[in-house]
Amino acid sequence: MQVKSPEFKAPELKDLEESPQPLAAEFLGTLLLVFFAVGAAVLAGEYIGTLGIALAFGFTLLALAYTIGPISGCHVNPAVTLGMLMARRLDLETAVKYWIAQIVGGIAGAALLFLVAKQVPGLKTSEAFGSNGFGDRSAVHINTGGAFVAELVLTFLLVYVVLGVTHKVAVVGFDGLPIGIALATIHLVGIPLTGTSVNPARSIGPAIFAGGAALSQLWLFIVAPLIGGVLAAVVHAITHPQPNVAAEADRAGRTPDVR
Known part of the structure; x- marks a missing residue:
């Protein structure tokens, strides 16, 4: 018996x-x-x-891909949205709205987590609280340059996979599976290095509640992932040449349907 993948309308x-x-x-x-x-x-x-944390990230994104992918594309990450913008699958106005929604959502999620964490006796939230870091805030004490390169490359992989497996802006069929696997793999490598950001919205929320060095080092986990997203879009355009131009498709009254 042949099992068909779920049919979602992008x-x-x-x-x-x-x-x-x-x-x-x-x-x-x-x-x-x-x-x-x-x-x-x-x-x-x-x-x-580390393995459990990596799987938590991967499985959560996988579940969200099938839940909200047909609605928004399940970017949940400003770097992914920037990659989509660079690939001309989104217009700038929509991208800006996505960025605002993602950052506010990340802060709200961190606030709820902070509320729960405060109910656990002896659980330290200051300086750490799932925030990202380098130097003495890294498990392997990676320096600033190494952390920047690591976050850039790790984000590159995530955004490149998203661009490569999705049509248009939406996650459909089994597209969510490689994206979730990629994020879990990225965390297996990145957790000992920086705690793994690859997502400015994921970093901003926890850093606000951790305070201290988490905030002073936050710039790296905003800048490096965004550059990684841009590079992924550039390389994807080279390895996957396609007439997937959102503006042209919109003017023609249709949505591009190519990888």
């Missing part, structure tokens, strides 16, 4: 501009990613270890 670009649903989905998706995946590190890290 959102039209005009729908992304006119409907509040994609923005609500990006807000909620980023909130849940931070609460559950970062929460795995904050609340259960000593019990599940």
